[in-house]
Amino acid sequence: MKFEDFKAGSWVQQYQYKSFAPIPINQEWNWEDPVINTLLERASRALAELDAFTLIVPDVDLFIQMHITKEANNSSRIEGTQTQMDEAVLEAEQLSPEKRDDWGEVRNYIQAINEAIDELDRLPLSNRLLKHTHAILMQGVRGENKTPGEFRVSQNWIGGSGLNDAAFIPPHQSEVPELMGDLEMFWHNENINVPELVRIALSHYQFETIHPFLDGNGRIGRLLITLYLVNKGLLRKPSLYLSHFFERNRGSYYDALTRVRQSNDVTHWVRFFLSAVIETANKGKETFERILVLRQEIDALTLSYGKRAENVQILMRSLYRRPAITANEAAKLLDVSHQAASALLKKMVSDRNGTYLSFFGCPCVATSARAMDLDWTSSL
Template sequence: MATDPTKLESFDSGTFKEQYEYESFSPNPINHTWTWDDAKVNTMLETATRKLGELNAFSLIVPDVDTFIRMHVVKEANTSSRIEGTQTNMDEALLKEEDVAPQKRDDWQEVQNYVEAMNTAIEELEELPLSTRLLRNTHATLMQGVRGEHKLPGQFRDSQNWIGGSSLNDAIYIPPHQNEVPDLMSDLEKILYNDSVPHLIRIAIAHYQFETIHPFLDGNGRIGRLMITLYFVSTGLLNKPTLYLSDFFERNKAAYYDALMYVRTNNNMLHWVKFFLNAVIETAEKGKQTFNQILELRNDINGKLLSLGQRAENGNKLINYLFQQPFVNVNEVSEYLDVSTPTANRLINDFEELGLLKETTGYERNRIFFFDRYYNIFRE
């Protein structure tokens, strides 16, 4: 009995092709009307879609939600970059460059580029569809001025790359030959708009295919994960970029890579789709909890700020700033509030007494203060 090539259970991932002294993997196109028999996929798909809708509802009811989006983006940027080997912690990612140890500034810059790439891509979605063009633009931003800046920023690769190992001879995985990349990426773009396939199945398959094609010389993991959030926003599944799967992927890093490779070696797309749906379910639920904690913290702080009397107005302005930038110094506060340094110092002292700021350096001068209660919500 012939198998149905458009069923997840019958997926044929592709073939290994002989190149000069190595074999590359040539994936099959993915733009099909996908179906499946496994009832668990339906159950997980329904749950993931509902959880995503609940998370989106939070983003619509949280006052000034854009204030809190920055921390979501910074956490995603740091986590996605850490999967690729950068050593920057989230607290360091939130510091200014001059406050970061010199030996960590390259990694710090890569995280900042990711933040800029995400923010710019979200803005570009207002003018451009999610497409290979937008992904190339985003890649150019990601690679500017960092270690990958000489690896064709914003362009698909023109040479063979590989994953793992020191060369093509001992690589763990060798993506398709560079001549195949344009057609494969064109096919990938088409599935993003294939209305015969449910959204979450579409983006699950598209993410697998992107990482399998590995269309850029560098930055493929980060762009491929960033593409997931861009898809959610571009389709209206999310009104704001509030769900990022890199945290789940990093905590399950070996399983993540194994699931992707298992599709290539065993044609098991079903396993990958379930892994992806589980990532959405768990991450969306965690995102709801994060918003709940933010609302509880905000309500608690509003009560405390009333005790500041005439300074409460500046206190409210400062807390709004801290929700975007939880590490500050006196000069920043003075400049942001347009007040004198002594006035900024007094307000910071008030915040320390209220338990809203902690000094982190132990220095007498050049002190940095930390809004730890807010930061810890994202670190958990």
């Protein structure tokens, strides 16, 4: 299928509404647009350079966990949650009750990402994996009664209050199994020559158009991008997430998806997607570079703590993964008294005007100030 000849699908009359039936995408794809070739080359190079950093950053898995927390927060915010990045790293009891529901959605997403990535070590990307991930995402939060872990068996819609005023009505539920089966075959079809980044660009569009779940489609669809890149070996670690780019360019993101369905303009969508990969990968590289500088500075400063240097190293490893800790948690982690842990945290807070730690405006919670200087909420 040539992009320039692409027909996105057709509107199908149902009882009192029309749903959109996209064409299957498991086929050969090509294009005439030279801009796509240029963007594809740049995106592939940026992705490879980002991936290389995961081999040279010490204890990279600690930072990947923070990366995952940021992705969970950004992706959930697109869907309307109000949890801030500093709140996402806290425990539920440290938040006011009215914020805990949104916090729960973010925490579910973190768990869903981690389990999905672990599962890829044993199984290839599949609809079964997406269903399992969806079940984790929806447990105990809004949408938990909307058949978590199962493709929908009723009609859904996007925008509006119902089918009569919806902005978009995805395919009828009877079409979902076949369309998702076609999508899964597309991921693994070795008989067609389609670059992996183009495959996942088309796959993300198709997934969001099918909208196979009653709720949570946006988050699963964005996570699909990272799962695909890891599954295909383009990334050794889950180090690229596009949610922040999509959130900052929300209008353009939705417009690009809509233009495919309304105007068959898949070229515009693929351009937009590849541009997102380029910008996000480049920003990720810059953050990894700053992480390396941060680690060198902190390692040098730690030596000045003498006998307490080992405890500082343990604390910092914990803070790299989750940049918030109470004195009680530190005491338990280090197996020291509350007084000793509190004294060490206070010294780390004051050291070099907060090079190590500062407070989140709360005396019981300390966080890595330099990590915040690196702007975890807009970089990694």
